[in-house]
Amino acid sequence: MSFDLNFIGILIGAIMASSVPLILAASGELITERSGVLNLGVEGMMIIGAISGFALMVVTDNLFFAVIGSMLSGLIISLIFGLLTQSLLTNHVATGLALTIFGIGMSAMIGKNFVGIPGKEFPLLFVNLKESIPFLGPVFFGHSIILYFAFGLPFLTNYFLKKTKTGLIIRAVGDSPTSASNQGINVTLVRYSCILYGGAMCGLAGAYLSLIYTPQWIENMTGGRGWIALALVVFATWSPIKVLIGALIFGGITILQLHMQAVGLRIPVQLLSALPYIMTIIVLVVISRDSRKIKLNTPTSLGQIFYKEK
Amino acid sequence: MYKLFLRSLISVLFLLGFSLNANAEFKVGFVYVGPTGDHGWTYQHHEGRNAVEALGIKTTYVESVPEGADAERVIRQLAQSGHDLIFTTSFGYMDPTNKVAKDFPNVKFEHATGYKREHSNVSTYSARFYEGRTLLGHMAGKMTKTNTIGYIASFPIPEVIRGINAMTLAAQKVNPDIKTKIVWVFTWYDPGKESEAAQALIDQGADIIMQHTDSTAPVQVAEKAGVWSFGQASDMQRFAPKSILTSIIDDWAPYYVERSIAARDGTWKQQDTWHGLKEGMVAMAPYNSAMGSDLVKEVEQLQKDLASGKAHSFTGPIYDQKGNILVAEGAVADDGMLAGMNVYVKGVEGDIPQ
Numbered sequence: 001m002s003f004d005l006n007f008i009g010i011l012i013g014a015i016m017a018s019s020v021p022l023i024l025a026a027s028g029e030l031i032t033e034r035s036g037v038l039n040l041g042v043e044g045m046m047i048i049g050a051i052s053g054f055a056l057m058v059v060t061d062n063l064f065f066a067v068i069g070s071m072l073s074g075l076i077i078s079l080i081f082g083l084l085t086q087s088l089l090t091n092h093v094a095t096g097l098a099l100t101i102f103g104i105g106m107s108a109m110i111g112k113n114f115v116g117i118p119g120k121e122f123p124l125l126f127v128n129l130k131e132s133i134p135f136l137g138p139v140f141f142g143h144s145i146i147l148y149f150a151f152g153l154p155f156l157t158n159y160f161l162k163k164t165k166t167g168l169i170i171r172a173v174g175d176s177p178t179s180a181s182n183q184g185i186n187v188t189l190v191r192y193s194c195i196l197y198g199g200a201m202c203g204l205a206g207a208y209l210s211l212i213y214t215p216q217w218i219e220n221m222t223g224g225r226g227w228i229a230l231a232l233v234v235f236a237t238w239s240p241i242k243v244l245i246g247a248l249i250f251g252g253i254t255i256l257q258l259h260m261q262a263v264g265l266r267i268p269v270q271l272l273s274a275l276p277y278i279m280t281i282i283v284l285v286v287i288s289r290d291s292r293k294i295k296l297n298t299p300t301s302l303g304q305i306f307y308k309e310k
Numbered sequence: 311m312y313k314l315f316l317r318s319l320i321s322v323l324f325l326l327g328f329s330l331n332a333n334a335e336f337k338v339g340f341v342y343v344g345p346t347g348d349h350g351w352t353y354q355h356h357e358g359r360n361a362v363e364a365l366g367i368k369t370t371y372v373e374s375v376p377e378g379a380d381a382e383r384v385i386r387q388l389a390q391s392g393h394d395l396i397f398t399t400s401f402g403y404m405d406p407t408n409k410v411a412k413d414f415p416n417v418k419f420e421h422a423t424g425y426k427r428e429h430s431n432v433s434t435y436s437a438r439f440y441e442g443r444t445l446l447g448h449m450a451g452k453m454t455k456t457n458t459i460g461y462i463a464s465f466p467i468p469e470v471i472r473g474i475n476a477m478t479l480a481a482q483k484v485n486p487d488i489k490t491k492i493v494w495v496f497t498w499y500d501p502g503k504e505s506e507a508a509q510a511l512i513d514q515g516a517d518i519i520m521q522h523t524d525s526t527a528p529v530q531v532a533e534k535a536g537v538w539s540f541g542q543a544s545d546m547q548r549f550a551p552k553s554i555l556t557s558i559i560d561d562w563a564p565y566y567v568e569r570s571i572a573a574r575d576g577t578w579k580q581q582d583t584w585h586g587l588k589e590g591m592v593a594m595a596p597y598n599s600a601m602g603s604d605l606v607k608e609v610e611q612l613q614k615d616l617a618s619g620k621a622h623s624f625t626g627p628i629y630d631q632k633g634n635i636l637v638a639e640g641a642v643a644d645d646g647m648l649a650g651m652n653v654y655v656k657g658v659e660g661d662i663p664q
Contacts, residue, residue: 115347258510264660
């Protein structure tokens with residue numbers, strides 16, 4: 001491996017690109033979970049976003065519609081989850097798992113007619129700067145607009161949760177839905193909104209895969225990234241900024257592993273693909289020893305069904 | 311009452327006759343590992359099926375069947391539902407095919423790329439893809455400027471290792487300085503992983519990308535990065551018009567037609583088929599004119615020589631990575647050695663994963 005600075009820049013750029021779907025999906029899921037709802041359907045919502053985005057790109061030949069459409073379809077599919085868990089009070093875990101299975105099957109069915117069609121080129125920004133500035137060029141430039149959005153999102157989310165009134169309400173609902181409800185907050189409405197937002201972000205994460213990262217439709221193309229995003233939220237202990245760091249670590253593992261192989265280093269591939277989960281378990285063990293750290297961010301009512309007694 | 315009995319008897323007989331008739335119809339089944347629209351491996355098998363269907367023979371296919379327990383269930387289902395000949399088109403279907411064949415001695419089975427023929431009703435067939443790899447190696451050796459060839463490999467089985475070796479030997483012949491860098495992705499079909507691997511190889515200085523995986527993702531990455539690439543299994547030219555120099559095409563149609571007719575007419579016999587450029591089971595897509603007419607002529611000549619037997623992909627002397635001789639000067643590797651190939655030749659970087 002040549003260790004010149006520019007090469008490291010390219011490597012960092014590749015890692016950033018691979019972490020985008022994780023950041024988007026995990027940031028969305030983080031908001032959902034902070035409101036006390038555990039939606040395990042991330043993988044399903046992502047894959048629905050991926051096929052909708054790609055199908056719309058093919059049909060309308062317009063990338064803008066494709067991106068918006070993927071978010072809408074993620075939102076619609078999360079609405080099913082919302083109806084079931086919030087209005088019909090079903091179990092979060094079971095409903096979320098069902099949503100994932102449903103999404104994978106549904107996307108394969110819609111996708112039948114879209115297999116093997118080459119995707120459209122997604123515009124990349126500042127390509128000139130990428131080539132003219134060594135090291136910093138490939139790190140900061142030559143990416144799609146969605147990447148810049150994804151990297152800004154954790155900071156926005158952080159500000160939103162900590163500094164705005166709405167953010168405070170979401171946290172209140174997640175921590176104690178009963179007290180929030182007694183304060184006159186419509187818990188169900190807040191949770192619905194958070195679920196829909198999470199769905200839209202997962203849809204966008206899927207569209208990033210099918211429109212930008214590997215511009216084509218392939219059955220099951222999310223390849224478990226939804227589960228990594230779920231693990232990432234726990235890994236980050238529900239803090240948006242740590243989501244960003246975690247996504248870079250998890251995304252980096254895959255890219256580095258391929259580079260190490262290309263250099264001729266031998267490493268057990270299977271172990272590396274298990275690493276995100278192993279790291280999440282370690283984090284869980286570490287934080288559970290320190291109750292103050294957990295209390296700081298963990299939504300206490302996570303996964304619990306809430307209904308207002310009348 | 312008597313009338314009712316007669317009426318039901320007649321309808322039962324009618325139904326019985328109908329179903330017997332349906333059973334008597336000759337049917338061919340296909341089991342695919344990927345979707346028919348992968349524009350690679352499965353797509354080509356599906357083209358072969360279409361050729362059989364065009365003869366007026368009834369066919370059924372099941373796509374995206376995982377290698378493993380599901381495969382046996384699908385193959386058994388096809389055998390039970392009256393198929394007379396079943397093609398199972400992936401290496402991992404080897405054991406399931408033989409297992410089902412034991413229980414259905416009257417059904418004929420054809421397994422692609424495997425070597426187990428445990429029962430007299432199982433045939434195997436494969437193509438000498440390595441002959442195509444030799445042509446790719448020749449082109450790669452001539453076209454590379456960085457002397458680095460990137461190779462995306464799927465699983466460490468003889469089939470894949472043979473391709474890596476054939477390509478490297480041919481490239482070394484025209485360019486002694488070349489290096490082959492390999493990334494193992496441990497999948498036949500995962501476009502995300504395949505494109506990450508292609509990108510990693512390009513970042514490491516490879517200006518030729520070659521794949522032994524089935525999706526079109528690697529050639530698309532190569533096209534974007536402005537490096538050369540080769541299509542796999544099917545003509546992938548329209549996915550990367552500038553970058554692709556040629557594609558190795560698997561043409562199963564003539565074999566499928568021949569075997570289906572033989573099974574229908576009762577002349578089917580167990581056999582092991584390994585066809586190459588000569589028989590047309592391996593074909594090359596049109597060569598990209600960007601490599602210059604001289605090189606195109608050279609490659610076309612080499613293609614003819616490989617087909618006629620004048621040239622062989624594994625002509626000695628061939629050394630392994632440690633410098634031990636594998637094939638003596640002037641000799642060629644026999645089919646037994648090719649079928650079980652499990653070492654890299656000199657010039658390939660890294661180790662074969664275990």
